[in-house]
Amino acid sequence: MIEFNNVSATYDNGNVGLENVSLKIEDGEFVFLVGKSGAGKSTFIRLLLKEMNADSGTITVNGKDVTKMSNRQIPRLRRDIGIVFQDFRLLENKTVFENVAFAMEIVHKPPRAIRRQVPQALEMVNIGDKAKAFPNMLSGGEQQRVAIARAIVNNPSVIICDEPTGNLDPETTWEIMRLLTAINSHGTTIVMVTHEDRIVDRMGKRVINIEDGHIVRDDVGRYRADEEARARAEVAEEDNIREETEQENNPFSAPTPELKENEPVKNNPFSAPAPEFKESEPAKDKPFSAPAPELKESEPAKDKPFSSPAPEFKESEPAKDEPFSKPAPVTEDTVKIAFGALTEKGVKQDD
Ligand SMILES: Nc1ncnc2c1ncn2[C@@H]1O[C@H](COP(=O)(O)OP(=O)(O)OP(=O)(O)O)[C@@H](O)[C@H]1O
Numbered sequence: 001m002i003e004f005n006n007v008s009a010t011y012d013n014g015n016v017g018l019e020n021v022s023l024k025i026e027d028g029e030f031v032f033l034v035g036k037s038g039a040g041k042s043t044f045i046r047l048l049l050k051e052m053n054a055d056s057g058t059i060t061v062n063g064k065d066v067t068k069m070s071n072r073q074i075p076r077l078r079r080d081i082g083i084v085f086q087d088f089r090l091l092e093n094k095t096v097f098e099n100v101a102f103a104m105e106i107v108h109k110p111p112r113a114i115r116r117q118v119p120q121a122l123e124m125v126n127i128g129d130k131a132k133a134f135p136n137m138l139s140g141g142e143q144q145r146v147a148i149a150r151a152i153v154n155n156p157s158v159i160i161c162d163e164p165t166g167n168l169d170p171e172t173t174w175e176i177m178r179l180l181t182a183i184n185s186h187g188t189t190i191v192m193v194t195h196e197d198r199i200v201d202r203m204g205k206r207v208i209n210i211e212d213g214h215i216v217r218d219d220v221g222r223y224r225a226d227e228e229a230r231a232r233a234e235v236a237e238e239d240n241i242r243e244e245t246e247q248e249n250n251p252f253s254a255p256t257p258e259l260k261e262n263e264p265v266k267n268n269p270f271s272a273p274a275p276e277f278k279e280s281e282p283a284k285d286k287p288f289s290a291p292a293p294e295l296k297e298s299e300p301a302k303d304k305p306f307s308s309p310a311p312e313f314k315e316s317e318p319a320k321d322e323p324f325s326k327p328a329p330v331t332e333d334t335v336k337i338a339f340g341a342l343t344e345k346g347v348k349q350d351d
């Protein structure tokens with residue numbers, strides 16, 4: 001579980017990152033983190049990974065208070081939180097297999113475990129056939145699948161995705177969303193930062209909206225709360241009209257018993273999975289036809305892991321027109337930091 005309690009964080013130059021933020025994310029949740037540029041989303045992630053310190057408040061991850069952790073404890077914290085970035089951040093001079101293996105090597109997993117778990121993680125994301133390829137031989141979607149394999153290979157309880165589909169076309173975007181949905185259905189918590197309303201709208205998951213360092217909204221629904229409110233109002237209005245009509249047409253109908261004003265609207269389209277999901281349709285290439293046995297072996301899959309419907313992809317939807325952001329140079333150290341093998345003092349041996 002992740003818990004923020006009255007957390008405030010300021011950057012050295014005085015910029016406010018977050019102000020008095022409290023929230024709870026339960027194990028196994030799938031949460032979207034949305035908000036304008038500069039709202040505080042990345043600050044939230046930095047605090048979670050203890051890449052920066054809070055000025056006040058407490059941050060708890062799986063029962064441990066991050067704000068009180070010593071540098072020695074940081075690698076362990078980061079090991080339990082897999083990360084997926086918009087720009088993939090694969091090491092160009094390593095093969096697909098080696099990239100994923102690297103996340104295990106830096107936490108000193110034995111070669112035998114690496115030989116067993118890396119192929120399983122690659123199978124899980126349906127990229128096993130590219131194990132020997134180098135990143136520059138792969139499409140963006142394939143690279144992101146490798147990055148996801150790297151994020152899951154150490155079996156973290158949480159995966160943070162910072163705009164994981166920001167550089168991908170719509171079809172590939174849904175491939176990645178199917179993958180994350182499947183991983184989530186194994187019990188892994190997913191926190192995904194995104195600016196893409198169509199993803200949020202179709203997934204129908206919890207949405208935490210941060211603006212100016214504050215949480216301004218936290219509920220299940222669509223990307224824009226006002227749209228949601230409008231949709232709810234429309235549904236409620238339709239219900240009212242139907243009820244009124246039914247009563248008018250039925251002279252024997254009893255007076256409406258205790259009006260359930262406070263009850264949630266039954267047919268709220270957003271409390272259910274996004275309507276365009278095709279429940280019966282299997283994901284195209286069935287990347288998850290067999291769950292990777294290493295992934296939380298002992299835990300029962302929560303709810304039919306791979307029946308998770310593929311969000312419908314609209315073929316005609318144009319690719320995003322924003323130019324791809326230039327990938328930051330990725331070094332072994334970047335990856336080590338992300339996967340928990342470094343403290344501020346340098347490479348740390350496994351404890
Ligand atoms: N390294 C930094 N030094 C000083 N101020 C920073 C730093 N990083 C972020 N900020 C400031 O903190 C606030 C929150 O930034 P943050 O990076 O968390 O935004 P974000 O929601 O992730 O935005 P984006 O969608 O653009 O990634 C902003 O005002 C930003 O200018």
Ligand SMILES: [Mg+2]
Pocket residue numbers: 041042043
């Ligand atoms: Mg950011």
